[in-house]
Amino acid sequence: MDEVTSTDLEVPVLIARKRDGGELTASELSALVGAYLDDRVDDAQMAALLMAGVIRGFTEDEAIALTDVLLASGDTVDLSMLAGPTVDKPSTGGVGDTTTLVVAPMLAAAGCQVAKLSGRGLGHTGGTLDKLEAIPGFRVDLSPAELRSQVEDIGLAVAAATAELVPADKRLYALRDVTASVPSTALIASSVMSKKLAGGAAHVLLDVKLGDGAFLAEPEAATALAELCVRIGTARGRRTGALVTDMSQPLSDAIGNALEVGAAIEVLAGRRGGRLRELSVALTAAALELTGRGREEAATLAEEVLATGAALERFRAFVTAQGGDASVTDDPWTVLPAAPVVEEWRPGAGHVTVTGCRRLGELAGRLGAGRRRAGDTLDLAVGLELLVRTSDEISGDTVAVRIHARSADDVAAVLEELPTVVAVGAEPVAARALVHGRVGLD
Amino acid sequence: MDEVTSTDLEVPVLIARKRDGGELTASELSALVGAYLDDRVDDAQMAALLMAGVIRGFTEDEAIALTDVLLASGDTVDLSMLAGPTVDKPSTGGVGDTTTLVVAPMLAAAGCQVAKLSGRGLGHTGGTLDKLEAIPGFRVDLSPAELRSQVEDIGLAVAAATAELVPADKRLYALRDVTASVPSTALIASSVMSKKLAGGAAHVLLDVKLGDGAFLAEPEAATALAELCVRIGTARGRRTGALVTDMSQPLSDAIGNALEVGAAIEVLAGRRGGRLRELSVALTAAALELTGRGREEAATLAEEVLATGAALERFRAFVTAQGGDASVTDDPWTVLPAAPVVEEWRPGAGHVTVTGCRRLGELAGRLGAGRRRAGDTLDLAVGLELLVRTSDEISGDTVAVRIHARSADDVAAVLEELPTVVAVGAEPVAARALVHGRVGLD
Numbered sequence: 012m013d014e015v016t017s018t019d020l021e022v023p024v025l026i027a028r029k030r031d032g033g034e035l036t037a038s039e040l041s042a043l044v045g046a047y048l049d050d051r052v053d054d055a056q057m058a059a060l061l062m063a064g065v066i067r068g069f070t071e072d073e074a075i076a077l078t079d080v081l082l083a084s085g086d087t088v089d090l091s092m093l094a095g096p097t098v099d100k101p102s103t104g105g106v107g108d109t110t111t112l113v114v115a116p117m118l119a120a121a122g123c124q125v126a127k128l129s130g131r132g133l134g135h136t137g138g139t140l141d142k143l144e145a146i147p148g149f150r151v152d153l154s155p156a157e158l159r160s161q162v163e164d165i166g167l168a169v170a171a172a173t174a175e176l177v178p179a180d181k182r183l184y185a186l187r188d189v190t191a192s193v194p195s196t197a198l199i200a201s202s203v204m205s206k207k208l209a210g211g212a213a214h215v216l217l218d219v220k221l222g223d224g225a226f227l228a229e230p231e232a233a234t235a236l237a238e239l240c241v242r243i244g245t246a247r248g249r250r251t252g253a254l255v256t257d258m259s260q261p262l263s264d265a266i267g268n269a270l271e272v273g274a275a276i277e278v279l280a281g282r283r284g285g286r287l288r289e290l291s292v293a294l295t296a297a298a299l300e301l302t303g304r305g306r307e308e309a310a311t312l313a314e315e316v317l318a319t320g321a322a323l324e325r326f327r328a329f330v331t332a333q334g335g336d337a338s339v340t341d342d343p344w345t346v347l348p349a350a351p352v353v354e355e356w357r358p359g360a361g362h363v364t365v366t367g368c369r370r371l372g373e374l375a376g377r378l379g380a381g382r383r384r385a386g387d388t389l390d391l392a393v394g395l396e397l398l399v400r401t402s403d404e405i406s407g408d409t410v411a412v413r414i415h416a417r418s419a420d421d422v423a424a425v426l427e428e429l430p431t432v433v434a435v436g437a438e439p440v441a442a443r444a445l446v447h448g449r450v451g452l453d
Numbered sequence: 454m455d456e457v458t459s460t461d462l463e464v465p466v467l468i469a470r471k472r473d474g475g476e477l478t479a480s481e482l483s484a485l486v487g488a489y490l491d492d493r494v495d496d497a498q499m500a501a502l503l504m505a506g507v508i509r510g511f512t513e514d515e516a517i518a519l520t521d522v523l524l525a526s527g528d529t530v531d532l533s534m535l536a537g538p539t540v541d542k543p544s545t546g547g548v549g550d551t552t553t554l555v556v557a558p559m560l561a562a563a564g565c566q567v568a569k570l571s572g573r574g575l576g577h578t579g580g581t582l583d584k585l586e587a588i589p590g591f592r593v594d595l596s597p598a599e600l601r602s603q604v605e606d607i608g609l610a611v612a613a614a615t616a617e618l619v620p621a622d623k624r625l626y627a628l629r630d631v632t633a634s635v636p637s638t639a640l641i642a643s644s645v646m647s648k649k650l651a652g653g654a655a656h657v658l659l660d661v662k663l664g665d666g667a668f669l670a671e672p673e674a675a676t677a678l679a680e681l682c683v684r685i686g687t688a689r690g691r692r693t694g695a696l697v698t699d700m701s702q703p704l705s706d707a708i709g710n711a712l713e714v715g716a717a718i719e720v721l722a723g724r725r726g727g728r729l730r731e732l733s734v735a736l737t738a739a740a741l742e743l744t745g746r747g748r749e750e751a752a753t754l755a756e757e758v759l760a761t762g763a764a765l766e767r768f769r770a771f772v773t774a775q776g777g778d779a780s781v782t783d784d785p786w787t788v789l790p791a792a793p794v795v796e797e798w799r800p801g802a803g804h805v806t807v808t809g810c811r812r813l814g815e816l817a818g819r820l821g822a823g824r825r826r827a828g829d830t831l832d833l834a835v836g837l838e839l840l841v842r843t844s845d846e847i848s849g850d851t852v853a854v855r856i857h858a859r860s861a862d863d864v865a866a867v868l869e870e871l872p873t874v875v876a877v878g879a880e881p882v883a884a885r886a887l888v889h890g891r892v893g894l895d
Contacts, residue, residue, distance in 0.1 A: 026633035030508060058497035059632035062504040066472060190501035191468035 022046075022056050029063040037076035044080045048179055054186060061183075061192040069197035071242060077197065078243050081205035084179030088128065088155070088211035093162060095124040096302040099212035100294055101203060103236070104134065106224040106372035107261035107397070111139050111169075112275035113291035113322075114298070116329060119166025120321035121299055121312050126162045128172040128210060135372030136380045137268050137389050140171055145269035145347050145391040149335035165328045176209045199226065200239040207244065214250045216298040217241070218290075221447055222259035224368030230255070234448055241451035250301045252451035256290060257443045260365040260401055263287040266375040267394015267415060273343035279323040280340070286400070286445055292317070293446050300452050348392040350415035354422045358411050358435045363403040367432030371395060374425050374432070378416050393417060395425070397433075402442040405435065462488055464498050471505040479518035486522045490621055496628060503625070503634040511639035513684060519639065520685050523647035526621030530570060530597070530653035535604060537566040538744040541654035542736055543645060545678070546576065548666040548814035549703035549839070553581050553611075554717035555733035555764075556740070558771060561608025562763035563741055563754050568604045570614040570652060577814030578822045579710050579831050582613055587711035587789050587833040591777035607770045618651045641668065642681040649686065656692045658740040659683070660732075663889055664701035666810030672697070676890055683893035692743045694893035698732060699885045702807040702843055705729040708817040709836015709857060715785035721765040722782070728842070728887055734759070735888050742894050790834040792857035796864045800853050800877045805845040809874030813837060816867050816874070820858050835859060837867070841875065844884040853877075 025039055035043070043060065046052040069077070090097045100114050115125045129140045129151075136142070143149050153161065153170035161168040180202050187193050207215050217240050220226070221233035237253035244251025264285060265274040277283035278291060292313045299309035316322040327340045339346040365371070375381065379390030396413040399405055411433055416422045462484050467477060477485070485502065488494040511519070532539045542556050557567045571582045571593075578584070585591050595603065595612035603610040622644050629635050649657050659682050662668070663675035679695035686693025706727060707716040719725035720733060734755045741751035758764040769782045781788040807813070817823065821832030838855040841847055853875055858864045 023631055023633045026504075030504065030633050053496070053631075055496035055500035055628055055632050059500040059504040059634060062468075062472065062501040063508065063633075066505065066508045186497055189465055189495075190498050191465045191472055191505075192501060 022052055026056060026060045026063060029060055029067060032067045034070050035073060037072065037079065040073060040076045041080045044077070044179060048084060048182065057183070058186055058190045058192065061187055061198065062190065064198065065192045065195040069195065071239065074197035074201050074239055075243055075246050077201035078205045078208065078247070081177050081179045081183070081201055082208050085175040085177045085209065087209045088126070090124070090126055090159070090211035090213070093124050093159065095122055095166070096214055097212040098123045098125055098214045098216065098298050098302065099127070099207055099210055100216045100218065100298055101207055102218040103199070103203065103220045103226055105220040105258035105262060106135055106368050107263035107266045107271065107287075108220070109142070109263045109265070109271040109275045109287060110218065110291050110294055112142065112272060113278050113287065114294050115167045115169070116279060116325035117291065117295040117313060117316050117322040118298055119325040120316035121295065123166065123298070123302060124162045125167040126158055126211070127169045128158075128176065129169060130172050131385075134381050135376045136266060136271065136394065137382070137391070139169055141389055141391065142268045142272050143169060143335070145272050146330060146335040146339050147346065149330065149333055151333070153333070161332050165332060166325060167329050168333070177205050180205055194226070196232065196236050196239055200236055200243055204240050204243040208247055208249065212249070214298065214301040215244050216294060216301055217251070217253035218294055219253050219255045220258035221255055222257055222368060222443070224261065224372060225258035230447060234450065237448070237450040245451070252297055252301050252449070254293060254297055254446055255448040255450065257445050257447060258368060259443050260286070260368055261371055261397050262290060264396055264398060265394060266372060266397065267378070267380040268389060268391040269347040270394040270396060270415065272339070273347055276326070276340055276343045279317065279326050281317060281320075289445055297449065297452055306453065350392040350417065352416045352419055352422055354414045354416070354426070355410040356412040356414065356426060356429050357407065357409060358430065358433060360405060360407045361435035361437060362439050363399045363401055363405060363411070364434045364436065364440050365397070365401045365432070366434050370428070370432045371397060374428060378414075378421055378425065390417060399433065400442060402440055404439070464488075464494055468498060468502045468505060471502055471509060474509045476512050477515060479514065479521065482515060482518040483522045486519070486621060490526060490624065499625070500628055500632045500634065503629055503640065504632065506640065507634045507637040511637065513681065516639035516643050516681055517685050517688050519643035520647045520650065520689070523619050523621045523625070523643055524650050527617040527619045527651065529618075529651045530568070532566070532568055532601070532653035532655070535566050535601065537564055537608070538656055539654040540565045540567055540656045540658065540740050540744065541569070541649055541652055542567075542658045542660065542740055543649055544660040545641070545645065545662045545668055547662040547700035547704060548577055548810050549705035549708045549713065549729075550662070551584070551705045551707070551713040551717045551729060552660065552733050552736055554584065554714065555720050555729065556736050557609045557611070558721060558767035559733065559737040559755060559758050559764040560740055561767040562758035563737065565608065565740070565744060566604045567609040568600055568653070569611045570600075570618065571611060572614050573827075576823050577818045578708060578713065578836065579824070579833070581611055583831055583833065584710045584714050585611060585777070587714050588772060588777040588781050589788065591772065591775055593775070595775070603774050607774060608767060609771050610774070619647050622647055636668070638674065638678050638681055641678055642685055646682050646685040650689055650691065654691070656740065656743040657686050658736060658743055659693070659695035660736055661695050661697045662700035663697055664699055664810060664885070666703065666814060667700035672889060676892065679890070679892040687893070694739055694743050694891070696735060696739055696888055697890040697892065699887050699889060700810060701885050702728070702810055703813055703839050704732060706838055706840060707836060708814060708839065709820070709822040710831060710833040711789040712836040712838060712857060714781070715789055718768070718782055718785045721759065721768050723759060723762075731887055739891065739894055748895060792834040792859065794858045794861055794864055796856045796858070796868070797852040798854040798856065798868060798871050799849065799851060800872065800875060802847060802849045803877035803879060804881050805841045805843055805847060805853070806876045806878065806882050807839070807843045807874070808876050812870070812874045813839065816870060820856075820863055820867065832859060839875075842884060844882055846881070847877065
């Protein structure tokens, strides 16, 4: 392929080609994004190119090229000195999505190594870092050497990203956000996969969320995203697979930082079932398949590490190693912060439909569980418990939602909206399957 | 229609609607472009919106709304105090397009009033202002009062635009230019028509160019642009019509500022036929139809003002009124600046096809006749004469092109390229009709 140098870069000509449905070469995309990061292509030109790509589509080769150029914009983590199979389990994000806190210790208990670098994102609730900080004493400022050493010792570690991982992705995402150019399979896939490739794990199991509470509401779109991510990861030498999973309802019963940590611990301790446990087992088993286990063997092993308490033991070691109060694993609710006002909502008898998954997340965020702007301070104690699910038949006494709030006013504001997001009707309703599809797995 | 205020303007939501093929209301477009001009919507957001519109298309209502918001961004010219029918005859631009210098005096001779405000554009050759300045002494800095008074006296005047006419159009065009968002029927139509509405004429006859030397190469696209412009003008109370005309070959035999002025004078004096004369008659007749004349009557009158010398007389009065040397109308070539080097090109015997209309313009520009950047100084004397046309059969002696240049080196550079833009072959070829279509005329 001919090298495109920045001096002969004819930006409007390249934009016009994409506008008219054509394809850009890897060299052209690399030169364009490189020039953008150097401020020789301006925001308007990049916005026009991205919009043209959102509407016309990018090819698989273009998606791979975009991933490469994003990856090349920053540092990468080297995990090659670790002995065990290194695994990453990213999710495209949803409401009550606490699987990392359950799956990472399960994988560690099954002999894998999970080294997770996180940023502090925006969202309905905090990110994994924020949730863990609900545990008194927990610290996330590990050096790269501390991270690797802890993973070697106990199989898992979670640290705040200090190195500049994929800075180009941050800049492009900020641009896409204000220009309505987020919903592109190729742009989402290159963003997700560039970060996963930079993270250094040899095995990547993606959890692609589908439904009102996720990026993508249509099964075809979510499956296409999963397939493209798997092809990019595979093209770049990682064992990559994906589950497409339901986000038409919140995953965990808990939406809120401390509430989610407590729910995760109860799943690890064998005291809580439900969707969070079910998906954590499915994700762990799928990740173990990627490391070479047979499908049945992987499923058995995933159940085993819960049943034997090995996963909970890894979680306890993990909390201890990072300075947290390990007694949280014995009785989370006495250790984690609690909200001053707790109120229950009983919608009456009937058949439940969760109609507003995203809105439930937004309501938790409004209580103080999530950031609207980078730098916002979270209230780690507040949030919602959703105790009913689509297809449940409930009686007039059933508590559907428990609100954990800072004030009675906050409770009142949430109570007013709840009937619009959790419906109770006369007719039985069916729920969507939790795992919609498997991609890149046998 | 509900008013959209800038404070509740959700820009990404509006961009997303257009991205997905939806329509924006007049109020939304007005608020968006208004916020852009106030720097509350940034270049990237406007670029994304425009690209989405280029690919998805804008509706007729959107095009009218865009025209209105562009028009509202600046001053307008009031010609309502003029007694006669006020006429404007804009062209979408092409190579050797000198019709204004011929048609404006023809219309004045036929009782119309033509008040033209021009900017100095970029292009293969200069704009009308530059061409007129090839006449020694000619001044274009008329005040609005001088302009109106001259039009009342003699029926025509051309002045440099001093008022801010449609500043939003300039900003949007600059953005579209670098983001490959020029080719949109609605964006081109709103740009053209906002300037014509600001210009104040009650009758607007558009010359929409079609072919390699114009914006639009496809007949369907040119016709669609003409139809949309006519609908916008009509919706805003102007008698509007259009001719769709051929630009697969240069219009005038002359490409270059002084050369074009000379050619226009020779047409007015009855000493030159060809495409420039033919189209000037057609445009004048069509404009007269807009003012209420029957089609045959209009065609007869257009020929008459040439045959009687009335149009040439108006041109002379116009040059005199604006300080120019009126003897240019007697013998242009002794008054207009001449290039130091003139060379002729004889391609040999055969059938002519003009294959590179746009490139002929670019070659004239390279000789010094056009601006590459705003502020470039023009050489008003240089240019090309194209003495043959597609479908001509010529002998070995025929001069096909005469080059007027500053130096022998410049001549050599042009000579090298001429065989790629004017082909001479063994087979007879057909030329496209000069007038392809009529829109908005009976």
